[in-house]
Amino acid sequence: MDLKGAVSTLLTTLVEELSRHPIVSPYLKVSEDFPVQPYLHQYEVVARLSLRSPVRVLIGDEIGLGKTVTAIALAKHLERIGRVKRTLIIVPRVLVSQWKKELLRMGIPASKVKHIENYTLDFLKSINFPEGYYIASMDFLKREVRIGEVINVPWDLIIIDEVHKFGYKTKRFWRIGKMLVEGKPERNVLFLSATPHRGDPKDYILRLRLLDPYLTEGWRSLDTRQFYEATHGSLLFRRTKEDINKIYEERQVFPPAKFYATVVKARDDEAEFVRNLVTFLRSKLVEFAYEKRLINEKVIPLLVILIFKRATSSPYAAWTTLERLLIKRAEPEFPKELIDSVKGFLGVGFEDYEYGKDPEEVFNEFLDRASSLLEPRDVEQIRMLRDAAKSVMERGDSKLNALTSLLEDVMAENGTKVVVFTEYKDTADYLINYLREKRHPEWGRAIRRLTSEETSDENRFRKIKGDFERDPAVRILVATDVVAEGVNLQVANILVNYEIPWSLIKLEQRVGRVWRLGQTRDVEAYTFFMSNVADMAALRSMYGKLINLKRALGRTRPIIGQDVVYYAEAEDLAKMPPQVAMVERAKRKKFLKVTEGRLIQTYIRGDEAGLENLVASIIAARNELEREVWSKGILYRPKSKREVEQAIKPLGFKSPSEFLSSLQEIVKAACRIFEYKVLEGDGSLRVVRGAEMPITIKTIDQMFGILASKSYENPYRGLVAYGEKEEAIVIFPVDLTSRRNGLTIYRELVGVSLEDRQVLRGTHMLNVISQALSSCIGVTEFNPQSFDIPLMLRVEVIEEFNRCVAEILSPVSIYANKLEGLGLRDADKTFLKASEVEVKTQKPICLIRFVRPPLSPHVSLPEELKKEVEEKAVQYVMEVERLEGRIPIRVSEQEHYDVKSVEPTTGIVRLIEVKGHSGSEVYGELTGPEAEFAREKGGDYWLYIVYDIGSGKPKLLKFRDPFKTMNWKVFEKVEKRYILWPKG
Numbered sequence: 001m002d003l004k005g006a007v008s009t010l011l012t013t014l015v016e017e018l019s020r021h022p023i024v025s026p027y028l029k030v031s032e033d034f035p036v037q038p039y040l041h042q043y044e045v046v047a048r049l050s051l052r053s054p055v056r057v058l059i060g061d062e063i064g065l066g067k068t069v070t071a072i073a074l075a076k077h078l079e080r081i082g083r084v085k086r087t088l089i090i091v092p093r094v095l096v097s098q099w100k101k102e103l104l105r106m107g108i109p110a111s112k113v114k115h116i117e118n119y120t121l122d123f124l125k126s127i128n129f130p131e132g133y134y135i136a137s138m139d140f141l142k143r144e145v146r147i148g149e150v151i152n153v154p155w156d157l158i159i160i161d162e163v164h165k166f167g168y169k170t171k172r173f174w175r176i177g178k179m180l181v182e183g184k185p186e187r188n189v190l191f192l193s194a195t196p197h198r199g200d201p202k203d204y205i206l207r208l209r210l211l212d213p214y215l216t217e218g219w220r221s222l223d224t225r226q227f228y229e230a231t232h233g234s235l236l237f238r239r240t241k242e243d244i245n246k247i248y249e250e251r252q253v254f255p256p257a258k259f260y261a262t263v264v265k266a267r268d269d270e271a272e273f274v275r276n277l278v279t280f281l282r283s284k285l286v287e288f289a290y291e292k293r294l295i296n297e298k299v300i301p302l303l304v305i306l307i308f309k310r311a312t313s314s315p316y317a318a319w320t321t322l323e324r325l326l327i328k329r330a331e332p333e334f335p336k337e338l339i340d341s342v343k344g345f346l347g348v349g350f351e352d353y354e355y356g357k358d359p360e361e362v363f364n365e366f367l368d369r370a371s372s373l374l375e376p377r378d379v380e381q382i383r384m385l386r387d388a389a390k391s392v393m394e395r396g397d398s399k400l401n402a403l404t405s406l407l408e409d410v411m412a413e414n415g416t417k418v419v420v421f422t423e424y425k426d427t428a429d430y431l432i433n434y435l436r437e438k439r440h441p442e443w444g445r446a447i448r449r450l451t452s453e454e455t456s457d458e459n460r461f462r463k464i465k466g467d468f469e470r471d472p473a474v475r476i477l478v479a480t481d482v483v484a485e486g487v488n489l490q491v492a493n494i495l496v497n498y499e500i501p502w503s504l505i506k507l508e509q510r511v512g513r514v515w516r517l518g519q520t521r522d523v524e525a526y527t528f529f530m531s532n533v534a535d536m537a538a539l540r541s542m543y544g545k546l547i548n549l550k551r552a553l554g555r556t557r558p559i560i561g562q563d564v565v566y567y568a569e570a571e572d573l574a575k576m577p578p579q580v581a582m583v584e585r586a587k588r589k590k591f592l593k594v595t596e597g598r599l600i601q602t603y604i605r606g607d608e609a610g611l612e613n614l615v616a617s618i619i620a621a622r623n624e625l626e627r628e629v630w631s632k633g634i635l636y637r638p639k640s641k642r643e644v645e646q647a648i649k650p651l652g653f654k655s656p657s658e659f660l661s662s663l664q665e666i667v668k669a670a671c672r673i674f675e676y677k678v679l680e681g682d683g684s685l686r687v688v689r690g691a692e693m694p695i696t697i698k699t700i701d702q703m704f705g706i707l708a709s710k711s712y713e714n715p716y717r718g719l720v721a722y723g724e725k726e727e728a729i730v731i732f733p734v735d736l737t738s739r740r741n742g743l744t745i746y747r748e749l750v751g752v753s754l755e756d757r758q759v760l761r762g763t764h765m766l767n768v769i770s771q772a773l774s775s776c777i778g779v780t781e782f783n784p785q786s787f788d789i790p791l792m793l794r795v796e797v798i799e800e801f802n803r804c805v806a807e808i809l810s811p812v813s814i815y816a817n818k819l820e821g822l823g824l825r826d827a828d829k830t831f832l833k834a835s836e837v838e839v840k841t842q843k844p845i846c847l848i849r850f851v852r853p854p855l856s857p858h859v860s861l862p863e864e865l866k867k868e869v870e871e872k873a874v875q876y877v878m879e880v881e882r883l884e885g886r887i888p889i890r891v892s893e894q895e896h897y898d899v900k901s902v903e904p905t906t907g908i909v910r911l912i913e914v915k916g917h918s919g920s921e922v923y924g925e926l927t928g929p930e931a932e933f934a935r936e937k938g939g940d941y942w943l944y945i946v947y948d949i950g951s952g953k954p955k956l957l958k959f960r961d962p963f964k965t966m967n968w969k970v971f972e973k974v975e976k977r978y979i980l981w982p983k984g
Helices: 003-018 040-049 067-080 093-105 118-126 144-150 171-182 201-211 225-231 241-248 268-288 294-311 315-326 336-345 359-373 376-395 398-411 425-439 441-446 458-470 504-514 533-546 570-575 596-632 641-651 656-674 700-707 762-774 791-821 863-883 928-940
Strands: 056-059 086-091 113-115 132-137 157-160 188-192 257-264 418-421 447-450 476-479 494-497 523-530 562-569 580-585 588-593 677-681 684-688 695-697 718-722 727-738 744-753 776-780 837-841 846-851 887-890 899-902 909-916 924-927 941-947 955-960 969-972 976-980
Touching: 003 656, 003 700, 003 744, 003 776, 040 056, 040 067, 040 241, 040 641, 040 656, 040 791, 056 067, 056 201, 067 093, 067 157, 067 188, 086 093, 086 171, 093 113, 093 132, 093 458, 113 118, 118 144, 144 171, 157 171, 171 201, 188 201, 225 596, 225 791, 241 641, 257 398, 257 504, 257 533, 257 570, 268 294, 268 315, 268 376, 268 523, 268 533, 268 596, 294 315, 294 336, 294 359, 294 596, 315 359, 315 376, 315 425, 336 359, 398 418, 398 425, 398 494, 398 523, 418 504, 425 441, 425 447, 425 476, 441 447, 447 458, 494 504, 504 523, 504 533, 504 570, 523 533, 533 562, 533 596, 562 570, 580 596, 588 596, 641 791, 656 677, 656 684, 656 700, 656 762, 695 700, 718 762, 727 762, 727 791, 744 762, 744 791, 762 776, 762 846, 776 955, 791 837, 846 955, 863 887, 863 899, 863 909, 863 941, 863 955, 909 924, 909 928, 924 928, 928 941
Parallel strands: 056 188, 086 132, 086 157, 113 132, 157 188, 257 523, 418 476, 418 494, 447 476, 494 523, 718 846, 909 941
Antiparallel strands: 257 562, 580 588, 677 684, 684 695, 718 776, 727 744, 727 837, 727 846, 887 899, 899 909, 924 976, 941 955, 969 976
């Protein structure tokens, strides 16, 4: 085997071992089209959980930080190390396709990604749920019959996205949460939510109790600073965009984002339509305030809110809604499920919704039934409003004109994409038809529609979303709120709210679809406020007081009809208060949930003054909750980059960027040995292999592709290289195994210096390998099976890893010990303790020997001294050969080499050329005939270099078939000679 082959197989082994490390395993075989960039905040979670058993945490990162990728990264690592075979992923129905896409993007084979649904469940049961990743919607699993069919499948990991939907009053909480999570405390579980604490301590604590069922039953006793602080880093991880920019990456990962409140001048007829609408709806609320019939008490407020929302969405939505009400289609029967569905859609976001129906169908069914409740005088009023809406459409829609002018400005830019959010399909169709057919027929191919109609068909949904993400010609997406939660649209950087979101959480969810990891442009989010009574009340009383709005004085995009523009930094949206209001009852403070429906109803009933009062109580609640959150330390926040690095340092690397930099140096060093050309510039690395086109090297996969080859048996596992000092470093894997079941929970490649017993890990170890490759002299035979790591070195390694285990497991150990000591948690043996982890050293993969480079390698010694050195070298070699059990014979007078050494048991012969040096020179100079003889004899020929003879403590390096296992070049003296020397 030649030098290139020997180094290649060594590096293949290195790659195989590194692939088990948590900084590597998540990012192997990822998509080349949409590569996944390793971020420190995501690696932090994987690193800090890599030794946990079981893993049971809530990742509560802010919207847009890549919680999905973080969860899959951990799942991939646990799978690679052998701890996870079956993963169940539970998500809202609308996110099923997004999760499938992310799994494939992260390198999970399509054959291992399965969807649990009515039509697949029986088949999956019949084949016993083979190993893989299973995605199921929450609403499918919450059905009693379905949860019973999956509860006892041996899931190794359960991931629940948007877990804030598991409120303690929901079926999801009691069926999925209680049965799949709390009832199986030995399972690995990941909860994901951008809003882990929503202002209700009971709700939050009971959700945490699903993760740790050993917590005390009474939630009030856990609502303390001691409890919450104990959860930081043990049960809860929470980071924000500001944390990523300022602490984790120390650069602008998230570009600036602004929210614009654009006031558009309404024509008199438009303003009058809304004023008459509000007056009519207010009269209905007053009229039915005295109704005692149960059905009216529940239905009329919902009907009023629904009419208001749809009629203020667009003139077309107003016309279709009012027209529908005029046609009595059904008897006034209102099943509880229907009322609950409407309430859910009129909630804060979609988190209260538990039914898998199309929201448009729910609303239309409700309107059909409610139409029978209208009195004759109501019908006349509705007819007048319908006709007014039609008139507005015919005269021209000011808000639609404003949108069109904004889109024209965007379309004039190169490559900018925009998402237009509307609440209703009617309005989506109205916008698209107007843009395509009346104003800009040339935009026909540029516009896509994404509503509940499209999301119900997975293939259609994937096609539309794929077109918007990848086709440069598709630049406008008109979407409803079914994609506002959890679906990633960061290919766009302009967002438009066509209607006012009366729920500011909806606003945050929408902005979070575009302002997230991967966004490279400044983000602009626009909301149009018409100058009518309703929009202005919302702007002044709600937006103006809950968001830090400032008047925009500089240049803004030209929008037709624009009266005035206000703006806020998008960061302020993440600081908005939970949607709860504080009231005092019986001298006790109480928090009431404020839904979108409650805000609208309050405005309609009490006008702007009533809305101001409600907003004041929301602000009071915010102040109270902020005091509670900070005084009790509810949410974890990292303090500094050093704190983060110290938390993950026990695994050898401070950050993914540090690892990638070290690996890149190994690639460059290896390329010199493989004789590949390396091109550097503009921060990129390109490699040219022979006559191939240059390959840009960015990802771990690409670097591993350069380093790894087909693996085969390699006896040349010793690297000899120049270094600053003489030392030998042995490289070997270390396994951490659980004493509970004997399973490996972690594996890492380390190096140890045989001279000073220093343990080399992570970046330090990789740097040693790249140094050895950069200054490699050659490779020597090294048999790992016959090499025993000295006992004292093994002790050093074991102590080092025991410290590592204790540090990584300390958050959960402190959590359990502290709460058990306070009587807030029952003692149990769920979480693996540091004392239950055994450190095992494995056989080495290679030995690196560093020798000092000669100061002047080509200076010849006086002939007499040279002969003396050569004689001592030959005598030393003869002695070593005898000690190793071979029979050496000196033949330098008769042959082109110095010593013939025979293995008596096998008869194998070594033809040894001896080169001696008084100092630290390590090279061998051969004459032309000697070189030809060496090539002819191949593997039978050995070059023994004895150096440092002048010190009285000579050292020996053995190279078999040196023209293959060493670097060499030709130089001329009087005759042609060959010197074995490192390249460059």
